[in-house]
Amino acid sequence: MSFVMGPLLWTTLLIFILAISTRTLACFFAVMRSGKNEDYRWRYRLATLGRSLLPFYRAAPKDPLYAAVRYAFHVCLVVAPLWASGHIVMLSVSRFGWSWAPLPDPWADAMTLLVVILAAYFFIRRLAVRDIQLNASNPRYVLIVISAFPFLTGFIAHHQWFDYRAVLTTHMLTGEALLVVAAFLFCRTWFNAAKCTGCAACVIKCPTGTLESRDKGRFRFFTYCTSQCIGCGTCIATCPEDAAELHHEISLKGFFRGFVKQEIGSVELKVCEKCGCFFGPMLQLEQVEGMMADRKMGISTLKYCDKCRRRLMLNLSAVLHR
Numbered sequence: 001m002s003f004v005m006g007p008l009l010w011t012t013l014l015i016f017i018l019a020i021s022t023r024t025l026a027c028f029f030a031v032m033r034s035g036k037n038e039d040y041r042w043r044y045r046l047a048t049l050g051r052s053l054l055p056f057y058r059a060a061p062k063d064p065l066y067a068a069v070r071y072a073f074h075v076c077l078v079v080a081p082l083w084a085s086g087h088i089v090m091l092s093v094s095r096f097g098w099s100w101a102p103l104p105d106p107w108a109d110a111m112t113l114l115v116v117i118l119a120a121y122f123f124i125r126r127l128a129v130r131d132i133q134l135n136a137s138n139p140r141y142v143l144i145v146i147s148a149f150p151f152l153t154g155f156i157a158h159h160q161w162f163d164y165r166a167v168l169t170t171h172m173l174t175g176e177a178l179l180v181v182a183a184f185l186f187c188r189t190w191f192n193a194a195k196c197t198g199c200a201a202c203v204i205k206c207p208t209g210t211l212e213s214r215d216k217g218r219f220r221f222f223t224y225c226t227s228q229c230i231g232c233g234t235c236i237a238t239c240p241e242d243a244a245e246l247h248h249e250i251s252l253k254g255f256f257r258g259f260v261k262q263e264i265g266s267v268e269l270k271v272c273e274k275c276g277c278f279f280g281p282m283l284q285l286e287q288v289e290g291m292m293a294d295r296k297m298g299i300s301t302l303k304y305c306d307k308c309r310r311r312l313m314l315n316l317s318a319v320l321h322r
């Protein structure tokens, strides 16, 4: 018990503080140095960073009720442990002697129970909704369990139910596990390959420039850097195909990989029927062709790249004016 409340706790706190400070600094420099738009003023970049405190806010209108539930969960997840009277007493008797006004016990209890109930809801939702089930990996189930356990055991320990010592030890151990997980937990943008048409609307709208696209050979590649992403959800709100998603990912490797651009998706490009070069994304052009065919509009120009299409139009207008 003394090891769990002593060296293990301080080591965990140290890992958490170091990892979070490094990630915050990396995000600050990545956003401030963003080359997306050289005209962006410092004020805009600082405001962009400020918006990272309200993750997912741009995508909230797509599903406001679920967004409200997620915000409630995350607020309670942070506020309840920071203002729990038991934690403040523990800090006040430590060598630091820090203390602040705690939350009234009924409030802390309500917030703690809300975290446990909502975690159970997220867990069941993942099991029950087929679309989410397909995207959910096992670490995400583990993440929900790890988030709920310290709150459940903390509630039981606070009310001194069962064997107080055993429950408190479990609470400390699971709380320390949650801190380590939080240090290496990322909210990462992800493209659903089955839905993405490669239109690049998300790249244009991404406020930090972390999403980029590059056409190489017969493919358009999308790259992304975790440390430059503020999790605003603009890509989700912009995507016309509902292909962009933000996923939680726990990864030690991701901590180091988060500082470099990684490929997160690719789509095939269409070949120009005149000059043979690769131009717009195949899926997107096929989609437009389908829409135009439905409206009985001419679609032949979509077979050619910009250059050939312009040449074709010039030739056509020359013929018409002859």
Ligand code: SF4
Pocket (backbone or CB within 6 Å): 189, 205, 206, 207, 208, 209, 210, 211, 228, 229, 230, 231, 232, 233, 234, 235, 236
């Ligand atoms: S990748 Fe998406 S969530 Fe991240 S900063 Fe860009 S728009 Fe926002």
Ligand code: SF4
Pocket (backbone or CB within 6 Å): 191, 195, 196, 197, 198, 199, 200, 201, 202, 203, 238, 239, 240, 241, 242, 243, 244
């Ligand atoms: S994720 Fe959506 S917005 Fe981004 S390229 Fe794919 S379809 Fe377009």
